[in-house]
Amino acid sequence: MAPLNPYTYIQCPCSDSASLGRPSDPTSPASADGDEEDNTFDPRAPRANFSLYPLEYLLYCEDCHQIRCPRCIAEEIATYFCPSCLFEVPSSNLKSEGNRCTRSCFQCPICIGPLSVTSIEMPPSDPNLLAPDRAATPHTTYSLICSYCNWSSTEIGIQFDKPNSIHAQLAKIRNGGASRLTAKERKERRKELSHRGGEAAAAAASEAAAGQDVDLETQFANLKLFYTSQLADPNAGDTGFSSLGDLGFSSPSSLSRIMNLYTGGKLHDPRAKSKLGAMREAVTADEGLLEADLDESSLIAQLHQSDFLDTASSTQICSQPPNLGEPHLHGAVRFNSSLRPVPYLLRTKRSKRCPACRHIVSKPEAKVLTTRFRIRLVAGSYIPSISIRRLNLPGPNGPAAPAILGDLLEPLKPVHFVLTFKNPIFESLKVTLGAPAKTPGRFPSKVTVLCPQFDIDANTDVWDEALKDNDRESSSRSRRRAGTESQFQVEVGKIWERGRNWVSIIVEIVPASLKLEAGQDALREDEDVLEIPMFVRIEWEVENGGEDAASGPGRDKDQQEKRELAYWCVLGLGRIKQG
């Protein structure tokens, strides 16, 4: 069994749907949420997993005086950048070029490691080469090499002329070295041809297009062109549906016509065509039709010959972006030779807002290279942090055995844990704890919080406290001396130890026995973990500075305002020994 380090998870109030949306009323002393009267929080419920977070993940909204979790917070994207070159991508480029890096940052298709551009030295000129004029000048080509698995782009037959703007060069090459026309180039060619001649040239162009492989990008462009032309001029259809004019496809003209029927005809546009023609589907490759080639015999023959390791795994296939240079495969990519380098997905810097009051809770600097935050309201600076350690009290027979972290807990033997609450704010805090007497679940353990209510002093400066009195320092140091632990008696209603801004209390647990009765299911995963749900309620006073809009006219400026916050948390203490 894996040893368990004690942990604390806090439940965000957003999971209690009644409390979200209710405006916070700091003057009323009513309880913050009704969980206290309702069923106790069960950390083993399937839903609980999604609402529990460690303290580092929680943020705090100063206006609502509530904690916010990653689930309920609203995120806005501040900057997009490539995680490899750390260049910022303006959001206007995102719409045109997609959410991947368009410079030279690529990931290996085999192992998802970073690819680097390296030059390949051309061999000395061979008299048998077919390009004698180029043999005079040395021509360095570049390829992408993975530094982790030593994959090279030459394995799929791709080499580059320039070491930069690899993304653009890659769009023009297919696996195996054949070149490919990008969408822009096809458009330009079509325009040139249409400028030069009339019908004859257009016919020749369409034939040429049909002869080539229609790849994904061209097919999409052709289809889009075809459908827009169909929508604009539906009467060009030559099927027999024109008699059923009322049946319209969902084109804008038919929709408006149907709406006019319902609204009584006042909005009837006299210029709209009353009779709707039918639309037809694409018929030729030029219009976007691609016949599925369901004959896979050549692929099967290739599979017979190749090695298992030559085929691509599902993770490799899933990380490939759609390949615009190939026709749509009516199956999937099968071989490693058809995998292409993967451009990096852009990463974001996000600013977070409270969902209720829309105030910004976390805002990083927009520049990619700075790590500072303009606003950063984390829960760790507002609610007390809880740290857990096991306490071994001396038994009646002798001195205490040293406590080993992660030790298994003996069933039915009482153990003690020390919970240390540290106060981060500058006012003194009053903490009330509530824990159910028996933990929920199939094997309930008995829980007793020995001191459910206590005060923690404010987090003042260290020097102020040292100047005030010296006794506090000595008491905090005595906590660390192992010998004096035996002097402290575990008493109900008294705190264990107190320091400048922290308080320790004892929790006594009697772990349950994990013996299974006849007929019960076997022990489920992590069911032997001892978790106690605990309800924490903190109250503190804030000096009202007069900014509060809710203050009445006759309000005294020095009046202390009581604030409170309550939440459920789960303390994971350890594993119980089985058997």
Add this chain to the structure above:
Amino acid sequence: MSRRPPRGEYIETDTGNKVARKATLVGTQNIMLGGKTVIQPEVMIRGDLIRSIQSSSSSSSSSSGTPNNTAVAIGRYCFLSRASCLRPPGRLYKGAFTYMPLRMGDHVFVGPSSVIQAASIGSHVYIGAKVVVGEFAIIKDYVRVLDETIIPPNMVIPSFSIVAGQPARVIGEVPEGGHEAFELRELYKTVGNNPQPAAS
């Protein structure tokens, strides 16, 4: 019998660096420690792997002994755990094989048995145990590298990432409340000839 005070396990310099006597530091004149750095026993720092190519602006006299010949530069409050190794990365540059300096920021924790060959590591970085950081990798600030990760050469890890796996992948982001966990001031006090017990 004269009774010498027992030799401490660490040498404490006046800038607050705590260097273990059993640590192997080669080429110490090329190693810059920022201050309050802890170097545990069995750590190896290769300061002898320095740049062999001198820039044309330097004097034409002997190439050794130029002042700016740092092999390894470490910031403040760093912590190098047992058996870790810091090696400057090397590559072919303009036809000759040369080493580039390894720069580390402040509050960097290097776990036991890790091998670091990065070009630069930022501040507030936690590197786990048995991690291999490949040559010329760049790790930015506030990064957490989990145990037994292998970071391939030339990889760039952006700020606030949590990285794991072989080869390394970004598996998560450091939450806003997790920045304080990277501070190593408390850890610095627990090591040395007079260790203070850990504050809980």
